[in-house]
Amino acid sequence: MKHIIILLILITSFNVKAQETTLDLIAQATCDYLQSDEVVNLSGSQRTTKLGIFIIKQYNKHKEALILEGIELDFSNKDEARAFGEKVGMNMVKFCADELVALASGDEEDVEIASVNNNQYFVGEVIAINGTEFSFIQIKASNGITQKFLWLSNFIGSERLISETSEAIVGTKVNVTYKNTECYSPKLKEYIIRKEIVEIEYLD
Numbered sequence: 001m002k003h004i005i006i007l008l009i010l011i012t013s014f015n016v017k018a019q020e021t022t023l024d025l026i027a028q029a030t031c032d033y034l035q036s037d038e039v040v041n042l043s044g045s046q047r048t049t050k051l052g053i054f055i056i057k058q059y060n061k062h063k064e065a066l067i068l069e070g071i072e073l074d075f076s077n078k079d080e081a082r083a084f085g086e087k088v089g090m091n092m093v094k095f096c097a098d099e100l101v102a103l104a105s106g107d108e109e110d111v112e113i114a115s116v117n118n119n120q121y122f123v124g125e126v127i128a129i130n131g132t133e134f135s136f137i138q139i140k141a142s143n144g145i146t147q148k149f150l151w152l153s154n155f156i157g158s159e160r161l162i163s164e165t166s167e168a169i170v171g172t173k174v175n176v177t178y179k180n181t182e183c184y185s186p187k188l189k190e191y192i193i194r195k196e197i198v199e200i201e202y203l204d
Contacts, residue, residue, distance in 0.1 A: 022065050026058045027091035034092075034099050038188065040148050055088055056081070098144035119198050122147055122176045129166040137161075137197065139176060149178055150194040157200030173203040 030051060033039065039050045059066065059073060066072065073080045092100055124141035135151040151158065161169060181196040 022062055022069060023087060023091045024094070026055070026062060027088050028095050029058055030055060030088055031092050031096035031099065034096060037148075052085065055085055058088075059084065098140075098146060119177050119179050120195075122149075122178065122195075123203070124174070124176075126169050126172050126174055129161070129169060137176075137200075139174065147195060149176055150181065150183075150196045152181070152194075152196050155197050155199050157202065158197075160202065161200070175201040175203060177201075 033054050034047070034051060039047050063072075071084070073084050089100070122139060122141065124139040124145075124147070126137060127140045127146070128138040130136060130138075131151075137149045137151060138146060139149065140146045151161070157174075176197060177199040178195045178197050180193045182191050183194050184190075185192050
């Protein structure tokens with residue numbers, strides 16, 4: 001009897017671990033997608049829609065494993081779909097908590113204070129400068145929200161970015177003035193909004 005009890009405990013533990021591992025796998029993939037160029041510069045509502053579609057695809061991809069773990073969904077049932085999305089979201093906290101905060105506050109970000117010329121502002125620390133054909137500057141605010149800004153044309157403050165190395169700029173606190181610019185994405189075959197830099201003020 002003792003051996004049977006131990007065996008049952010081991011089987012139960014394995015099932016729980018497998019379920020957590022599968023959800024972690026989906027959560028990690030969703031975090032990676034959330035931080036990808038495909039969605040990072042979309043509005044809050046657009047990102048939410050994209051993530052919902054991505055999570056459905058992830059469920060279909062891991063469907064057999066999830067069914068074995070007792071998770072089988074009917075996506076025509078909104079409550080079931082929402083519940084699964086919440087499970088994935090809870091696991092995403094382990095991998096991209098800051099990005100989830102940014103997503104949750106996406107509606108507020110879309111209604112940022114704008115000047116009379118429709119420019120908007122973002123204050124934070126430069127964490128990366130990258131890109132091939134076009135450069136993007138990633139900036140992280142004090143509350144953990146990270147935004148990616150498009151360096152498309154000459155602007156006030158760009159001379160420092162040109163004259164100094166990326167390593168010298170990373171870690172610098174800046175105030176970015178930007179505008180929303182509509183760009184066509186061949187990959188998505190649709191127009192997307194990019195935050196184009198108008199001016200950078202260096203605060204350090």
